[in-house]
Amino acid sequence: MNVKTLVAISFVVVGLPSLSAPAWANAPTIDQLVANPKMLTAELDRCKQLGMAANTDARCHTAWQAENKRFFGHTPTYTQKPVNLFKNTPNKFVPSEHEHAISPLAAGAPHG
Numbered sequence: 001m002n003v004k005t006l007v008a009i010s011f012v013v014v015g016l017p018s019l020s021a022p023a024w025a026n027a028p029t030i031d032q033l034v035a036n037p038k039m040l041t042a043e044l045d046r047c048k049q050l051g052m053a054a055n056t057d058a059r060c061h062t063a064w065q066a067e068n069k070r071f072f073g074h075t076p077t078y079t080q081k082p083v084n085l086f087k088n089t090p091n092k093f094v095p096s097e098h099e100h101a102i103s104p105l106a107a108g109a110p111h112g
Contacts (some may be wrong), residue, residue: 003027027058027059027062028043029062030062030065030066030069031065031066032065033062033066033070034066034069034070036097037070040063040067040070043059043060043062043063043066044063044064046059046063047060047063047064
């Protein structure tokens, strides 16, 4: 190969990623899709038209993640104390101030 051919090939190889960059730059982010419901609906419709090819499409994965984020929202996780269903049942692991252990001698020996 001569130098001109190598230079031409190098320009083509270097120039190819720049051609695909604008298409990738136009792909909306998850937050943009959540903020714009019409754009999200359009992306989801596009994914429906793709059929099985949507499983490997990065834009469809982004749209599905945005739909999940929109649907489930940003609610805080449940961190409250668990509910005590049986309030009259004493907790063996937390001693109370009024609880006194009664010895068997003080209670009286069983008669028998």
